[in-house]
Amino acid sequence: MTAAAPTVDAIRSVNPRWVGAAGIFLGVFAFWIALPPVETTQLVWPAIVAAVAVAAGVWTIRQGEKRIGWGAIVSGVLGFALAVLAAQAARSNLEVAIVWSALIASMLVYATPLTYAALGGVFSERSGVVNIGLEGMMLTGAFFGIWGAATTGNWLLGLLIAMGAGGALALVYAFFAIHLRSDQIVGGTAINFLALGITGYLFIDIYGSNGTPDLSNGNWLKGESIPDVVISRGSNFFSQAFGDLNLMIWLSFAIVILAYFFLFRTAAGLRLRSVGEHPRAADTVGISVFRTRYISVVFGGMLSAMGGAYLSIGFVHSFNQNMTEGRGFIALAAMIFGKWRPIPAFGACCLFGFSSALAQRLGTIPSWSSYAVLFQALPYALTLIAVAGVIGRSIPPAADGQPYVKQ
C-alpha cells in the first residue's frame, strides 16, 4: 500500500525504507546492549541508540514511508523501555536466562517442527486449499514416525512411514476439499479431530499404559532416533549454537531454500501459484487444477508429518497423546505472518521458536517463571496483530479456500 512509485529523486537519494529498517534494527540493538554479554549499566548508551532509531523513524516518515517510519519509532521507544527494564532486573537472573548461543540452539529446535508444517501450509494454500488440518497431519507424523522407527529399528524408515501417513491423511482431506468441494475449514477441523482420535486410539491400543518405547538416554537404541550432526563440541559461540544440531534442523534450512526456488523461480512453481490465484485462468491455459491441488496438499501433508516426526523421534524421543499441543496452529500462524512465502515464514517460525526458547529459559528462574508462560501466547498475539494489518497486512492467495468447479 505504501509502496510509492519509485520517483527519480527516491532512487537518487537514500531509499527511506532502508533508513526505516535501520531504525527498527537500532531499536532492537538498544535493548540488546542492555543484555548479557554486553550488559551496559549506564543507560546513556541505549538511550543514544534509541534516540538515533527514533530520529531515523521521524526522517523516514517525513520522506513519506509512514508505516516503516512508525515501526522505527516504536522499535526505538520499546527498545529503550526494555533496556531500562533489563538494567533494573537482577543481573544474575539475566545471565542465567540470556545465553545467546544456547538460546539460538534452542530456538532452532523449537522452530524446526514449525518450519516443516508452515512450509506444508504454504504449499497447500498457495495452490488454493486452506489447511487448518496442519496440526492433525503433524500429530499423525509424530505417531507414525515413532511407531515406524520402533517397529523397523530404523529412523529413516520411520520418517518415511510418517510421511506416508501424513500424506494419506492429507489425501483424504484433499479428496473432500477438492472433489467433494466441502467447506475447507470444516474439513480441516475434521482432520484435526480424526488425527487426534486415530493417533490416540492406536497409541493406547499398541502401547497401552506403558507408553511408547522410550528412546531417550538410557534406552537409546542406535538407529531409532534421527541422529544429530556434530560439527564441533567446542565452547565458542558458533559451536554452542550450531555445533550439535539434529539432522532435521539442517534439512529444514535446505527445504526452505528449495521451496523458495521451486515456488518463485520455476515454471512448475508458477503453475502452482497460478492455481491458487486464479484457477479458471490456469485451467484455460491447460494446467490441471485438480491435479496441482492434490499434489500440493499431499506434499504439504508429508512436510507437516516430517515436522511431527522430528518432534517425536528427533527431539522428545517419545510420544504422548496430543503431543503437538497446538504447534500446527503456531505453524499456521507463522505461515500467515510470513505472508504465504517460504523464507518469511521460516523467519516467523524462528521468531516464534525464539519466544518458546526464551519462555523455557525464563521458566527456570523461580521469580520469573509465572510470566514465562505468557511468552507462549506471543506468537498468536503477533499473528493477530499481523492479520489486523498493523505490521504490513497479510493477504492470502486470491483463490485460497475456494473450491474449483470444472466447466
Add this chain to the structure above:
Amino acid sequence: MSDEQPPVEREVEETAAEQELAQEQPRTPTGGDYAPSVAKRLDLYQRAGGIVTPLLTTIIAFLIGGLVVLASGSNPLSTYRAIFDGTGLNWLFPWVTGADRTLAATNLQQTLLLMTPLILTGLAVAFAFRCGMFNIGGQGQYTVGTIMSVWVASAFVGMNGPVHILLALAIGTLSGAMWAGIAGFLKATVGAHEVISTIMLNWIAYWIGSWVFALGGPLQSHANGASVPVSHDIQPNTHLHVFWGDPILQGLHVGFFIALACLVVYWATLNRTTLGFSVRAVGFNPEAARYGGIRVARNYFTALAISGMFAGLAGAIDVLGWEFHIDVNDIQASSIGFTGIAVALLGRNTAVGVFFSSLLFAALVNGTSTRHLDPTIFRPDLAGNLTLIIQGLVVLFVGADVLVLWFWNQRKKIKLRRHALAAQAAVMR
C-alpha cells in the same frame, strides 16, 4: 424490516410445493444439473438432507467406528451397548428398574450436565454460521468465560447469593462476547478473516488461563499450598441449585434450563427479530444485504459478539454449576468449544438440531468416559479416542454436501429409471 418476513416464508412454501410437484412428475434429466449455483445447492441441500443427512452422517460415522472397534478385537455391538448404558439414556426405558435405574439416573445426570455447555458452545458456532462466519473460537470464549466467572464468583465475599450468581453469569457472558468481539471488530473494520483471528484468540486465552492460575499467577489460590495451580473456590452461595440428584455428587443444576432457554432465544432472535433477519441476510449474501441497506460490517461484529455470549455463558455455567474452581489442567484439557463445532455442524445450525446433536455428543463423550464405561467390555481409554474419531468423521461427512447431493441424484436417477421401465412395460402390454 419485519414486514419483509412473510415473502421469504412464502417463497419457501412455494419451493416446497415445486419440490413435491417435481417428485410426482419425473422430468427428463438435464445435463447442467450437476454443478448448480451456491444458492440452489444450499436450497437443495437443505431440502435433501433436512434430517436425512445428519442421520446418515451419524450412522456412517458409527459404522466406521464399529469397524475400528472390530479391528482391535472387540465386539462392536456389545461395545456400543455398554457405551449406551454408560450414557444413562437407558433411564428412559421403563423396564430398567432397581439399582440399574439408580445408576442410570446418575449417568443421565452427568450426560445432561455435559450437554448444557455443549448446547451453548454449539449455539456459539451456529449463530456465527448463520451470519456467514465460522467461529472456531468457541473454546477461547468459553475459557475466558470460565476465568472471569470464577474470579467474580470467588471474590465479593458477603454479596447477596442470587445477585452474585447473576453478576458472575453476566460477567462470564460479557467477557465471552468481548473475546469474540475482538475477532468481530477486526472482521468488520479491516476484514481480517474470522477463522484465523478466532484460532489465535483461542490460544491466547489458553495461555492466559494457564498463567492466571499457575504458580505465582495473579488468581492462584494458596489455600492448598503455594504449589497447587488452582483458582480460589467460588463462594458457597453462588453454586447453582441442583434439582436432580445429589449436589455433592455433581447432580444436574438449573444451568440446564438456562441452556434450553438459550435455544429458544437463539431461534427467536434469528427468526423473529430485525437483528436476526439482517444477520441471516448477511449470511445468505453480504452483497445483496448491503444493497438492501443492511450494515454488513456492523452485523459481522454483532453476530460474533452474540456467539461469544453463548460460549462465555457456557463457561460461567460450568463454573457455577459443578466445577466451582478451575485449575490449569482444566483449561488445557477442555475441548467443549471444539466439540461445539461438531454440534453446530451436525445440528445444521438450527435450534432443534443443536439440541439433538448436543445430546448425541454429550452422550458419546460421557458414555465413553473412564467413569461410565464398563471396562470389561471395552477399554475406556480407547473408547475416549473412539469418540474423537466418530466426531471427526461426523464433521468430515457433514461438510461434504456434494456427497449428499450425489446420493440424492442417484436416488432420483433410480426413480427415473423405474418410471421409464414402468412406462416401457405399459407400452409392451
